[in-house]
Amino acid sequence: MKRTVLLTLFALSAPVAHADVAEAVAAHILPGFAGFARAASTLDEAAQADCRPANVRPAFEAAFDAWMTVADLRVGPSETGALSVAFWPDERAATPRALARLIEAGDPVGRDPSAYAEVSIAARGVFALETLIHDPAFASYGPQDYTCALVQTVAADLHRQAVSLDQGWRDFAPILTSAGAEGNATYLTPDEAVRALYTQLLARLELTAEMRLGRPMGTFERPRPKQAEAWRSGRSLHNVLLSVGAAQALAQALADGDLPLTDRAADRVRQAASAIADPAFQDVEDPQARLRVEVLQQAVRAMRSAIEVEIGDALGIAAGFNAQDGD
Amino acid sequence: MTTRRAFIASILVTGAVPRSGWAAAGNPAFLAAAQEPDGGFALFGLTAGGTPAFRVPLAARGHAGAGHPLLAQAVAFARRPGTFALVIDCTTGRVIRTLAPPEDRQFNGHGVFARDGGLLFTVEQSRGTSDGVIGIWDVEGGYSRIGEMPSHGIGPHDLRLMPDGQTLIVANGGIATDPTDRTKLNLDTMQPNLAYIATDGTLIERIELAPDLRQNSIRHLAVRADGLVGFAMQWEGAEGTAPPLLGLHQRGGGPVLASAPMGEELAMQGYAGSIAFSGDGAEVAITSPRGGRIHRFGADGAFLGAVSRSDVCGLARHPRGFLASDGLGGLLLIEGGEAHIAARSDVAWDNHVVCLDSSNGPIG
Numbered sequence: 001m002k003r004t005v006l007l008t009l010f011a012l013s014a015p016v017a018h019a020d021v022a023e024a025v026a027a028h029i030l031p032g033f034a035g036f037a038r039a040a041s042t043l044d045e046a047a048q049a050d051c052r053p054a055n056v057r058p059a060f061e062a063a064f065d066a067w068m069t070v071a072d073l074r075v076g077p078s079e080t081g082a083l084s085v086a087f088w089p090d091e092r093a094a095t096p097r098a099l100a101r102l103i104e105a106g107d108p109v110g111r112d113p114s115a116y117a118e119v120s121i122a123a124r125g126v127f128a129l130e131t132l133i134h135d136p137a138f139a140s141y142g143p144q145d146y147t148c149a150l151v152q153t154v155a156a157d158l159h160r161q162a163v164s165l166d167q168g169w170r171d172f173a174p175i176l177t178s179a180g181a182e183g184n185a186t187y188l189t190p191d192e193a194v195r196a197l198y199t200q201l202l203a204r205l206e207l208t209a210e211m212r213l214g215r216p217m218g219t220f221e222r223p224r225p226k227q228a229e230a231w232r233s234g235r236s237l238h239n240v241l242l243s244v245g246a247a248q249a250l251a252q253a254l255a256d257g258d259l260p261l262t263d264r265a266a267d268r269v270r271q272a273a274s275a276i277a278d279p280a281f282q283d284v285e286d287p288q289a290r291l292r293v294e295v296l297q298q299a300v301r302a303m304r305s306a307i308e309v310e311i312g313d314a315l316g317i318a319a320g321f322n323a324q325d326g327d
Numbered sequence: 328m329t330t331r332r333a334f335i336a337s338i339l340v341t342g343a344v345p346r347s348g349w350a351a352a353g354n355p356a357f358l359a360a361a362q363e364p365d366g367g368f369a370l371f372g373l374t375a376g377g378t379p380a381f382r383v384p385l386a387a388r389g390h391a392g393a394g395h396p397l398l399a400q401a402v403a404f405a406r407r408p409g410t411f412a413l414v415i416d417c418t419t420g421r422v423i424r425t426l427a428p429p430e431d432r433q434f435n436g437h438g439v440f441a442r443d444g445g446l447l448f449t450v451e452q453s454r455g456t457s458d459g460v461i462g463i464w465d466v467e468g469g470y471s472r473i474g475e476m477p478s479h480g481i482g483p484h485d486l487r488l489m490p491d492g493q494t495l496i497v498a499n500g501g502i503a504t505d506p507t508d509r510t511k512l513n514l515d516t517m518q519p520n521l522a523y524i525a526t527d528g529t530l531i532e533r534i535e536l537a538p539d540l541r542q543n544s545i546r547h548l549a550v551r552a553d554g555l556v557g558f559a560m561q562w563e564g565a566e567g568t569a570p571p572l573l574g575l576h577q578r579g580g581g582p583v584l585a586s587a588p589m590g591e592e593l594a595m596q597g598y599a600g601s602i603a604f605s606g607d608g609a610e611v612a613i614t615s616p617r618g619g620r621i622h623r624f625g626a627d628g629a630f631l632g633a634v635s636r637s638d639v640c641g642l643a644r645h646p647r648g649f650l651a652s653d654g655l656g657g658l659l660l661i662e663g664g665e666a667h668i669a670a671r672s673d674v675a676w677d678n679h680v681v682c683l684d685s686s687n688g689p690i691g
Binding site: 074076079080081083084089090091120121183184185186188189192195196199320321322323326327 | 362390406407436484546561565566567589590591593594598600616617618619620633635636637638639640653654655656657659666667668671675676677678
């Protein structure tokens, strides 16, 4: 009897939000990392079989697509693990410079996947691979060239990272889903885990609006097309849509009920995207083209506001007290 | 006018022997400001275990505090640009004095008492030029302002007393700000420094970093009992550059910069909010509320590891390691890299936790 009372009390005091974190982890995050690990494995195999760009590109595209479902998370193992998978933005062209240095020196580390984790993160991950197989300054290598071995090494290193993130997230998931349990010094209450994922949602859309779209837009007087994400492979717009789709999916998994405002806002993002001519945003120097990117940017910002209303306000979550206002 | 010695003697005569004042306030080990669930603000005294020893309501958001070495009195500083500081009797919760900076001065959030408690030093800047000033207040004379001296830099923020009790160290952040809204005015030309200043105002030593770190604002300080100084920085330069956020300095030597691996460094988002040495002095740590991370280093500057915690900012020396506070109401004990929950309450802890334990060096 006493036990029943205690259980009832616990059920009453445990916020509904707890179940939503479990759903977000089980239905969105863990499958995302598992999918990325599988796609990275296929990419690794493809590169080892034939390193040439034409052969590697399809598996590269599939792995990048898989990565985008979880790319913008910066929590748990992704806090530090995401940057070496996707080093961007790259303001100072650190990725091509780091790769050029390795190639010029014929650095043995470029042939050693187990040691490659030690190189600068600018020379690792999807953007290093993209540069090697898409940038004309790199992509003309043959099967006997150092660059071929480097492509295989970067692909193998990416595969290792994907496996390690997948494992890391399976280890970390119980910390998120046991938020508030005794001894959990990362999330002291169930609400804190909800807050952690909610913050990721907002940050993810902010990144898309202000960086993926804002960086190539630059200023009206000075657009910066080469600052677009993944422009070399022409995936810039595609990444925006994948990122927005992932945010929508995470929001749906996290929320307790329908999200009509968020869903409509996501539809408007897709509509605005369909008006864009160059999927790499390389036409932003044309004022008309730039305007269409700006319309898309506003649609992404509107989706962020919709999530703030439908999830943040509903759960009473405010932005970080110190993170927002330091000194 | 009573001499300082007579003042201390008078405290002893009235029975207020060292620390007994603080015993009456519940023997707090730490001071921390917070926002409460109703939106109001308060200054808390916390025991070593993290439970509240006292609570004093504040009219506005606090930043940091300073505890008197003998009397149960704390000074709570407003956030920049500070127009007031409150001297609080921590046994009754009453505000004894409200300190206002002189004309053309603003408080910059930090301050420290002299070793014997006779003087209070406050970090200030000229409202017009952002030139740094250290205000001097006479505790015995009812916290009257008796003078000021230059901080030897622009936009000073934190201030500590060196173990010799004769020397102040100031973090001159280098940033000139608009007196009304903290807008940064000189990021292209800023030049932060670390200044050792005798309590009579003489500049003893001044340290500047290499030109490529000119935009790394030196903002917060921790001092070990042997005089090793740790300084925490906030990067104002280009994003994604991952500069070191921690430096160490021993008088007469050059600064030692302490870096984390690049992925870790980027996760801090170029921002360290607080710094402390561990209880045994073997480690020094910095917090980043933006990155939700604590970075631990050895006293030689070698990176030891990270602890993840949302909105973490306050950090203080604790006998078992560090005490960290966050905006979600958590107080975590960081012991050898492991985080343990010390306490949790429904408040948002503000930027700093101030250590009141003077056994291992200077107060503050």
